[in-house]
Amino acid sequence: MTASDSETLDSVIIETGDRPDHAVIWLHGLGADGHDFEPIVPQLQAAARRSVRFVFPHAPVRPVTVNGGMRMRAWYDILGLQIDRNQDRAGIHGSLKAVDRLINAQLDAGIPARHLVLAGFSQGGAVALRCGLARSEPLAGIVALSAYLLDANDLSGWAAEASLDVPVFLGHGTHDPVVPVMLGKVAADTLKGAGYRVEWQTWTMPHSVCPDEVVAMDRWLEAVWT
Numbered sequence: 001m002t003a004s005d006s007e008t009l010d011s012v013i014i015e016t017g018d019r020p021d022h023a024v025i026w027l028h029g030l031g032a033d034g035h036d037f038e039p040i041v042p043q044l045q046a047a048a049r050r051s052v053r054f055v056f057p058h059a060p061v062r063p064v065t066v067n068g069g070m071r072m073r074a075w076y077d078i079l080g081l082q083i084d085r086n087q088d089r090a091g092i093h094g095s096l097k098a099v100d101r102l103i104n105a106q107l108d109a110g111i112p113a114r115h116l117v118l119a120g121f122s123q124g125g126a127v128a129l130r131c132g133l134a135r136s137e138p139l140a141g142i143v144a145l146s147a148y149l150l151d152a153n154d155l156s157g158w159a160a161e162a163s164l165d166v167p168v169f170l171g172h173g174t175h176d177p178v179v180p181v182m183l184g185k186v187a188a189d190t191l192k193g194a195g196y197r198v199e200w201q202t203w204t205m206p207h208s209v210c211p212d213e214v215v216a217m218d219r220w221l222e223a224v225w226t
Contacts, residue, residue: 146171
């Protein structure tokens, strides 16, 4: 499976009630799959209070250069150690198109854009930021955990003006050996400097998600959906 423009991503779907009128599309990290964040659903009180459709897509399987060419699920190839810069442009483009189609499918199914949150962890968080901020119709919000901002130097060139209305939640571990916390801080500072409403928090943890981060994200979700 490749990230071609005609491709529809297989996804895990979880709904917290009948006739969902809210949605979260959650992109997993490098080497994981759509099942990775299924356990987070029952931990979110904001999702228990309303009918929410969670969409957890599986990224395509592709060789990853920094991992010796090993094939794994990835939103794009990682070509070098500068993970926020040295990237696979064609792979990124394909994944952005695929995620856009997932968003459009939810909108076509009746989910208002103001009720749809795009979220992701690590590489998935980078795609979530790059995709969500480029959409002309503002989403309810964007969550990027342990992630970074792709094409940060050209933010004004690719971000949609309407995306300034989109709240952004950025969380990171201070002891992250995979995506250094400074990359998350640069993302937060870049977006804040451009006028975005960013909530930036850190926790003493490695490249992972901790209970306190889930609680903070849950409160943020409740706020953007209220």
